[in-house]
Ligand code: SF4
């Protein structure tokens with residue numbers, strides 16, 4: 001666990017940080033990713049999300065894989081090899097973002113890595129920092145997938161309640177088939193069923209992916 005220096009911070013909290021790219025903080029971290037982040041990284045490497053998940057993630061696409069010495073696979077000699085499409089946690093460090101099921105948002109400031117050469121600035125706010133890091137589309141995507149997960153959990157709970165006398169566990173075929181994390185696989189099925197074209201942009205693909213997942217959640221609890 002990374003020590004937390006301050007928590008319950010909001011977007012107007014004074015904060016500024018300039019990373020000096022010393023490459024020390026890309027080791028011994030669990031980088032969790034969502035389907036949008038996977039799609040951005042897959043586009044960066046010009047491969048499908050299916051191939052990305054198989055080659056670069058663990059736990060069915062939930063975390064980026066690391067090397068045997070626990071360094072991120074995307075850390076090159078000159079820095080992050082996928083910098084333009086790096087995940088949200090990498091953009092925010094040394095901040096962390098939290099959102100609860102009501103949509104309340106807050107931030108924590110983490111203890112920077114030992115030997116971190118980054119410089120804390122005396123000007124700016126968390127809001128400014130988020131803008132500098134290009135975090136907005138990532139935060140919107142995280143909110144959207146979190147809302148979906150909460151809805152899935154609500155439906156699963158009500159199904160379990162309805163089925164409490166039964167002996168079988170409720171099915172979760174989307175998770176089993178990987179459609180939750182694998183945007184390309186999900187869209188191939190969804191578009192084929194409806195004779196639609198798979199959109200090109202990651203943002204449009206994400207919207208359609210969410211549409212498909214909401215529909216399937218309701219159809220196949
Ligand atoms: S994706 Fe890039 S910034 Fe994030 S941990 Fe890996 S190398 Fe570091």
Ligand code: SF4
Pocket residue numbers: 018019020021022023024025026093094112113115116117118119
């Ligand atoms: S350790 Fe600090 S300065 Fe070095 S790359 Fe990470 S955030 Fe930037």
